[in-house]
Structure formats: structure tokens, C-alpha cells
Amino acid sequence: MIEDGQGEGNHPLALRMGIVAFLSYNIGVSAVFGTFSVMLAAVVERLHVSIEVAALAMPAAIVGNALTASAAGVLMARYPLRLMFLAGAIMCATAFALLATFESFAVYIAVYGLLLGPGVAMIGTIGPATLVTRWFTHRRGLALGLVHLPLIYAFVPIASNWSYEHHGASTTYLAIATAIVLVVIPAVSLVQEPPVAETTAAAVTGKEAAGALTMRQLLSRPRYWMLAFAGASVAGGSTAIGAALVPMAASWGIDRADAAILASTTSGVGMAGSVLFGWIADRLGGERGLAIMTFGCIVLCSAMILHPPFPVLLCVIGMFGMCGAGTVSNLSRAIADNFGAANFSRALGLYSTLSLPVTVLLVPALPAINSFTGSYSPALGVLIAVYSIGFLCALAVSLRRGNARVIRILFRKT
Numbered sequence: 001m002i003e004d005g006q007g008e009g010n011h012p013l014a015l016r017m018g019i020v021a022f023l024s025y026n027i028g029v030s031a032v033f034g035t036f037s038v039m040l041a042a043v044v045e046r047l048h049v050s051i052e053v054a055a056l057a058m059p060a061a062i063v064g065n066a067l068t069a070s071a072a073g074v075l076m077a078r079y080p081l082r083l084m085f086l087a088g089a090i091m092c093a094t095a096f097a098l099l100a101t102f103e104s105f106a107v108y109i110a111v112y113g114l115l116l117g118p119g120v121a122m123i124g125t126i127g128p129a130t131l132v133t134r135w136f137t138h139r140r141g142l143a144l145g146l147v148h149l150p151l152i153y154a155f156v157p158i159a160s161n162w163s164y165e166h167h168g169a170s171t172t173y174l175a176i177a178t179a180i181v182l183v184v185i186p187a188v189s190l191v192q193e194p195p196v197a198e199t200t201a202a203a204v205t206g207k208e209a210a211g212a213l214t215m216r217q218l219l220s221r222p223r224y225w226m227l228a229f230a231g232a233s234v235a236g237g238s239t240a241i242g243a244a245l246v247p248m249a250a251s252w253g254i255d256r257a258d259a260a261i262l263a264s265t266t267s268g269v270g271m272a273g274s275v276l277f278g279w280i281a282d283r284l285g286g287e288r289g290l291a292i293m294t295f296g297c298i299v300l301c302s303a304m305i306l307h308p309p310f311p312v313l314l315c316v317i318g319m320f321g322m323c324g325a326g327t328v329s330n331l332s333r334a335i336a337d338n339f340g341a342a343n344f345s346r347a348l349g350l351y352s353t354l355s356l357p358v359t360v361l362l363v364p365a366l367p368a369i370n371s372f373t374g375s376y377s378p379a380l381g382v383l384i385a386v387y388s389i390g391f392l393c394a395l396a397v398s399l400r401r402g403n404a405r406v407i408r409i410l411f412r413k414t
Contacts (some may be wrong), residue, residue, distance in 0.1 A: 011194060014135040018143055021128035023187045024085060028092060031176050032061060034156035042169035047105050057112040060083060064117020065198040066356035070215070072121045076130050077212060077342070079164020084187035085131075085383035088122025089180055092113045096177035100170040101121035123184065126354055129332045130345040134194050140336065141286065144329035145278020149271055197224050213343045218350060223338060226393035230290040231331035232355035233390030237297055237383050238324030240362040242266055245317070247367065248376045252307050262317045269318035270325035277326025283315035286334025287398035293330065301380045301387065338397070362386070391409065 036058055076084050102108050128147055136143040159313035163172040196301045218224050242263070249259035249382045296319065303316050321377040362383070369379040 004063050010136050010138045013192065013194075016190065017131050017135040017192070018147055020187045021147045022134075022149070023132045023152075024123045024184055025128040025148060026150065027179060027184050027324070028088070028120050030150070030153035030156040031092060031096070031180065032112075032120050032124075033058075034153050035160040035172075035176065036061075038157050038161045038164060039169060039172065042164060042172075043108065045163035046103070046169065047108065048154045049105060053105075057109055060109050061117040061120070062359075064113040065121045066117075066353050068118035068121040069126055069349040069352030070346075071349070072118070072126045073130075073345040073352075074215070075345070076122075076126060076345035076349075078191060079129065080187065080191075081131060081134075082191040084122050085127050088119045088124075088127060088187065089184045089188055089379065091119035092123065093185070094250050095119060096180070100173035100177070121349075121352070123188065125357040126345055128187075129328060129348055131191060133332060133336050133344045134341055135232045139282050139287070141281025141329050141333040142278040144332050145274045145276075145282070145326070148325075148328045149274045150267070150325075151271070154267070154271075197290070213339065213346070213349060215346065218339070218343070218347055223397050224347065226397050227287070227290070227331065227334050227338065228351045228354050230287075230294060230390040230394035230397075231327055231351060231357075232358040233393075234290065234293050234297060234323055234327045235355060236362045237387060238320060238327075238356035239359050240366050240383065241317075241320055242324075243363050244366040244370075244376070244379075248370075249313075251370070251376060254310065254313075258306055258310060262314060265314055265318045266321035266324075270321035270364050273322025273325035274329065278329040280326070281330045281333040285398065286330040286332065286337060287394050289326065289330030290334060290394035291391055291398055293326055294387045294394055296323055297387040298384055298391065301384045305377045305380050334397070349386075358386075386409065 002371040040051055040054050043049070043057075044051050047054065056216055072084065072088075092115070095111045098107065098111050098115075102111065129144060132143050133140065160172055162175070163175055167175075245263055245266070246256065250256065254262075277289055277293065280292065284292075300320055300323075301318050304313070308316065331351070332344070332348065335351070336344050339347050343348050365382060366376065366379040369382065372378045373379075
């Protein structure tokens with residue numbers, strides 16, 4: 001079993017920081033990604049463009065988020081976390097205020113790519129995980145899983161759709177900006193840096209943990225690349241499955257109503273996966289958690305190739321959602337254990353950038369392979385290959401850390 005910290009409880013302020021991280025992640029991420037599809041109709045009507053053109057703002061936000069994440073990780077290692085959270089929240093609030101009045105497609109794309117993508121990197125992608133990692137030394141994996149539980153996200157699309165239908169797009173965008181100003185900004189204003197003793201206790205494993213590593217030093221470590229690919233394989237594969245799920249189900253003779261149930265199951269069961277795999281990260285370690293998830297995805301993809309009956313497929317898709325939801329907690333735990341809390345934000349930010357090509361390639365690859373071959377089975381075979389490499393990477397890091405721990409114990413006893 002993996003030891004957490006020094007075997008002591010967390011600092012009394014850790015719970016407060018966890019609540020702040022939960023609010024920042026849920027409201028920040030759901031404001032951008034949970035409202036996007038709902039508001040597409042308003043963009044089409046206002047700018048007189050096709051829905052495909054309007055949807056280009058989402059790739060802009062994803063790319064902006066991924067490219068900013070590395071810089072955000074470095075800045076969070078050098079400057080107060082509160083300052084970075086506030087900067088991200090202000091960027092997001094400003095962005096939604098601009099969306100309430102924009103009349104130009106260029107402004108629309110710029111808002112998503114230059115404000116919302118970077119803003120969410122600070123208050124959703126990197127900031128909350130960094131805050132939890134610095135404050136929680138006991139049951140860190142479970143804390144990460146709970147913080148990234150998308151409870152608020154589940155209600156935002158419904159609320160934003162109601163607001164849009166009853167009050168229009170401008171009011172809805174302004175309401176989102178107001179929520180960020182009234183909830184997120186006051187919450188992140190409470191962010192504090194952990195005491196020196198807590199920070200020291202958090203940097204518990206790996207010989208590099210005592211000092212900060214540069215980006216070049218992180219990239220020079222095969223262990224980092226293996227962890228990054230293992231995490232990217234689960235995250236990118238889950239995204240690709242989710243994007244292709246409805247047409248994939250239709251190709252198997254499943255009607256759109258049942259396909260929608262499959263899509264809902266992915267996110268619904270994912271909530272349980274966030275908590276379950278957070279617990280696994282604490283009990284077994286983040287590397288072993290990633291190994292379990294990648295191996296599970298191999299089995300699940302193999303089951304999908306067999307075109308199982310709908311009830312079985314429902315279970316398979318639900319388990320995919322569980323694996324995808326557990327990526328953040330297990331990867332974060334693995335990074336903290338291998339490189340220390342001092343390097344966490346920098347390492348996680350760099351991962352967000354490095355993982356982008358995997359997602360960008362896998363999402364269009366599945367429908368493209370289906371169009372070329374007439375079947376989604378070869379596409380699932382490609383995913384199995386990606387998951388297999390991810391599994392071997394996670395397993396290799398897990399075995400290396402396990403052997404290193406045994407050696408330390410032996411030398412301590414002698």
C-alpha cells in the first residue's frame with residue numbers, strides 16, 4: 001500500500017482549499033465547455049455562419065488551453081497561486097462579458113482561444129490540481145478525485161439552455177460572467193500557500209523532489225514521458241470514444257435515443273470513477289492506477305469490437321467514463337510522487353501541452369478510419385494499440401518506483 005505523506009493528517013486549512021479548488025474547477029470548466037453546445041445556435045444566428053464554422057471556437061479554446069498550460073505551470077511554481085487563480089478568473093469573466101456583445105467572428109474565436117482557453121488553464125486545468133497537491137499530503141488521490149467531481153457541470157447545460165430560451169444569449173453570457181465574479185473570484189481570493197512544513201512533507205518521493213526542475217530537465221527524464229503518454233492515452237482515447245459514440249452506435253444498428261443514453265451514461269458513471277480511482281491512487285499509487293485504467297480500456301475496446309448487446313454495451317461505455325474520469329487524480333498523484341510537489345504545476349502544465357497531439361490525432365482518426373474501411377472495428381484496434389503502449393509505460397514507471405522503494409528500505413535497515 002502507498003504511504004501518504006508522513007502518515008499524518010492534513011493541515012486544518014486543507015479542506016477549505018479543497019472546496020475552493022472544487023468551485024474553481026467546476027464553475028470554470030462548466031462555464032466554457034458545459035455551455036458551448038447550448039449557445040451554438042445563438043452564435044449561428046448572430047454571425048450568420050454555419051454550425052460547423054461556429055463550432056471552431058471549441059478547438060481554439062482547447063488549443064489555447066493546452067498551449068497556455070505549460071506557461072501556467074511554470075508561473076504557478078514561481079508566483080503566488082492566488083494571483084494566478086485571480087488572473088484566470090478575471091480572464092474568463094471578461095471573456096463572457098465580451099461574448100454578450102460581440103458582432104465579429106474574429107472576436108468570437110479570439111475570446112475562446114486567447115481568453116477562455118488560457119483562463120480555464122489557470123482556474124480549471126492546472127490551478128485546482130496544484131492547490132490540492134500542495135495542501136493534501138494525506139489521501140491526496142481521493143481529494144483530487146472529489147475536487148474534479150463534475151457535480152456543477154451536470155446542471156450548467158440545463159440552466160444555460162433555460163436562460164437562453166427565456167432571456168436570450170446576451171443575458172445568458174452576462175449571467176455566466178456574473179457567476180464567475182460573484183462566486184469564483186471571492187473563492188479564489190481565499191487561496192493561501194501551505195506552510196513550509198506542509199510543502200516539505202508533500203515532496204515525498206523521487207530524488208528530484210527536493211529541488212525545482214526546469215522544463216528541459218523534465219523532458220530529459222524517460223519516466224516523465226512514460227507517465228505523460230499513459231495519461232494522454234486514457235484522456236485522448238476517452239475523448240475520441242465520446243466524440244464518435246453516436247455515429248458508432250448508429251453503425252451497429254442502435255437508434256439515436258439509445259445512443260444518447262450511452263452518451264449520458266459516460267458522464268454519469270464518470271462521477272463515480274473520479275472518486276473510485278482517486279481512492280485507488282491512494283491505495284496503490286498513481287502509476288498503478290494508470291496501469292489499471294489503460295489495461296481496462298484495452299479490455300473494453302476489445303468488448304466493443306464484438307458488438308455486444310445494448311445492456312452489455314451500456315456497462316462497457318459506463319466503465320469507459322469511469323476510466324476517463326480517473327485520469328486527473330491518478331496522473332496528478334503519480335507526478336507528485338515521482339517529481340515532488342515543488343515540480344507539480346510545471347510537470348502537469350507541460351503534460352497538458354504534450355497530450356494535445358494525442359487527442360487531436362485520435363478524435364478525427366476514428367471517423368476517418370471508419371470512412372476508409374467501412375467499420376469502426378479497425379479504429380478500435382488503433383485505440384487498443386495506443387492503450388497498450390500507455391499500459392506498458394505506466395507499468396514500467398510503477399515497477400521502477402516499486403524497486404526503488406525496496407532498495408531504500410533495505411539500505412535503511414542495514
